[in-house]
Structure formats: structure tokens, C-alpha cells
Amino acid sequence: GAVVSQHPSWVICKSGTSVKIECRSLDFQATTMFWYRQFPKQSLMLMATSNEGSKATYEQGVEKDKFLINHASLTLSTLTVTSAHPEDSSFYICSANRGGDAYEQYFGPGTRLTVT
Amino acid sequence: GQNIDQPTEMTATEGAIVQINCTYQTSGFNGLFWYQQHAGEAPTFLSYNVLDGLEEKGRFSSFLSRSKGYSYLLLKELQMKDSASYLCAPMDSNYQLIWGAGTKLIIKP
Numbered sequence: 001g002a003v004v005s006q007h008p009s010w011v012i013c014k015s016g017t018s019v020k021i022e023c024r025s026l027d028f029q030a031t032t033m034f035w036y037r038q039f040p041k042q043s044l045m046l047m048a049t050s051n052e053g054s055k056a057t058y059e060q061g062v063e064k065d066k067f068l069i070n071h072a073s074l075t076l077s078t079l080t081v082t083s084a085h086p087e088d089s090s091f092y093i094c095s096a097n098r099g100g101d102a103y104e105q106y107f108g109p110g111t112r113l114t115v116t
Numbered sequence: 117g118q119n120i121d122q123p124t125e126m127t128a129t130e131g132a133i134v135q136i137n138c139t140y141q142t143s144g145f146n147g148l149f150w151y152q153q154h155a156g157e158a159p160t161f162l163s164y165n166v167l168d169g170l171e172e173k174g175r176f177s178s179f180l181s182r183s184k185g186y187s188y189l190l191l192k193e194l195q196m197k198d199s200a201s202y203l204c205a206p207m208d209s210n211y212q213l214i215w216g217a218g219t220k221l222i223i224k225p
Contacts, residue, residue, distance in 0.1 A: 044159070044203075044215040093158045103211060104149060107158040 003027050004096050006108030013084055013115055020080045021111045023094030029074035031099025035067070038091045038110075050077055084115040118142050120216030122204050127222045128194055136189045136202050136219045144209020150178050150189045151203040153218065159203055162189070191221075199223045 003026040013019050023033060035047045035056075048069050050056035056069035068080040077096075081088055091112050095105035119141045128134040140148070147166035151159035165171055165180035165187065177190040189202055201218040208214055 041217075043217040046212070046215070049212075091156075095158075103147065103207060104161050104164055105213065106161060107151075110158040112156075 002098075002106040004030075004094065004106050004108040006094055006111050008111060009109060010112040011114070013113070015085055015115055016083055018080055018082045019084055019113060020078055021092055021094075021113075023077045023079070023096070023108050025075045025096045025106075028096075028098055030077075030096035031074070032097055033071055033077040034095045034105060035069060035077075035079050036093045036095065038093060044093070047079075081113065084113070086115045089113055089115045118208060118214050120204055120206065120214060122202075122216055122219045124217070125220045125222065127224060128191075130194055130196060130223055130225050132194050133190065133192050134194060134221065136191070136204075136221065138187045138189075138204030138216075140185050140187070140204065140206045140214070142206045142208040142214055145182060146207040146209065146211055148178075148180055148187050148207065149203075149205040149213060150176075150187075151205060152200050153203060154200045162202075194223050196223050196225070 005024045007022045033050050036044045038044050046059050047062045048056040048058045050069050050071035052071050052074045058064045071077040091110050093110040095107040097105050121139045149164050150162040152162050153159040163178040165178050170179045175192045180187045201220045203218040205213040205215050
């Protein structure tokens with residue numbers, strides 16, 4: 001159990017366009033979902049935490065108008081990178097946990113975004 | 117501030133045992149996770165320690181000493197597929213995971 005999927009697995013887009021990434025918990029209901037970004041050889045950087053039905057909590061330095069997060073159901077969260085620029089090229093990973101006393105985060109396979 | 121200290125890189129031989137150490141400083145503490153991350157992939161959950169002591173799970177064991185702010189991951193009977201980065205991630209008082217850069221483990225035949 002505890003499978004998280006992400007779609008797409010990779011995407012190439014032109015500068016100025018928007019890209020939507022989906023994160024789904026396939027076999028459990030995710031109370032909380034997390035969005036991370038990871039640059040090569042660097043640590044995971046938490047971008048935001050989202051709970052179903054409420055606004056996401058963004059980490060300091062992450063622009064909420066640029067990285068739109070929607071957590072519409074207990075199994076789906078989306079991240080939209082708006083007006084993408086080459087510096088937004090990165091590996092975006094979502095994770096989810098079951099809530100309650102279960103704190104372990106289960107990660108999706110990640111989405112590699114390249115902005116040209 | 118919050119800080120995690122792990123070796124950047126370690127090398128070990130197939131079939132051997134390796135211990136990856138982690139020291140941490142966090143604002144409050146609610147347990148510590150170990151994750152494995154292969155290059156180009158997302159992390160996968162390995163273990164969670166909230167009490168002091170050793171937790172064994174197959175070839176992998178994880179140890180925690182809360183008073184020392186110290187944990188280690190022990191990998192036995194190393195296999196080539198164990199070549200990956202190993203991330204020590206303590207959870208702070210807000211139940212937020214604190215991530216370091218991890219330890220890159222290289223397994224040689």
C-alpha cells in the first residue's frame with residue numbers, strides 16, 4: 001500500500017507558458033500532501049504543504065502566485081507552474097501521508113520540468 | 117537553527133556492512149526518518165525511529181539516540197542496487213521533515 005503517482009513524469013515547455021503537475025494517492029486517502037523541488041545534487045526543498053479543501057501553506061521564498069496548488073480531494077493535488085522560466089527547470093516531487101499518527105511521507109516518482 | 121550533518125559520500129564493497137551516521141539539531145523532535153533516493157528518482161521510505169534504540173528491518177537497521185541528537189543507518193550484505201543517496205530527515209516540533217543533502221553511497225564489486 002501507500003502508492004503515490006505523479007503525472008507527467010517529464011515535461012518540456014516554452015518560457016512563459018504554464019504547466020500543471022498532478023499528484024495522486026492511489027490506495028489511501030492523503031490528509032496532507034507536500035510539494036518539493038530538487039535541483040541536481042541538492043537536498044529536497046519543501047515548497048508547500050496542502051490539506052484537502054484548504055489553502056496551501058507556502059514556505060518562505062516560494063511565490064504562491066507562481067506555484068498554484070490545489071488540493072481538491074483526499075487523493076488529488078495539483079501544482080501549476082505559471083509563466084514558467086528556465087530557472088524553474090527542476091525535479092518536482094510530491095508526497096503524501098495518511099494523517100493521524102502516520103507521519104511517514106510516501107513520494108510520487110517525480111516530474112522533471114525543463115523550460116526552454 | 118535546524119541542522120543535519122551526514123557524510124557527503126561513502127564507498128563500500130558488495131557483501132560488506134556500512135554504517136551511515138547522522139547528527140541533527142532541530143526545534144523540537146518528533147522522530148527521525150531514513151529515506152533512500154536513487155539518482156533521478158524520488159525518495160523511498162526506509163525507516164522511522166521515535167524512541168531510542170535499534171529498529172531492524174531485513175538488511176537495514178536504524179538506530180536513534182535522542183539525547184545525543186544522533187542516528188545511524190546500518191546496511192548489511194550490501195548489493196549493487198544499494199548504491200543510492202541516503203537521507204536522514206528528523207521531524208521537528210511542527211511535524212515538518214528537515215532534509216539535508218544526504219549521503220551518496222557507492223558500492224563497488
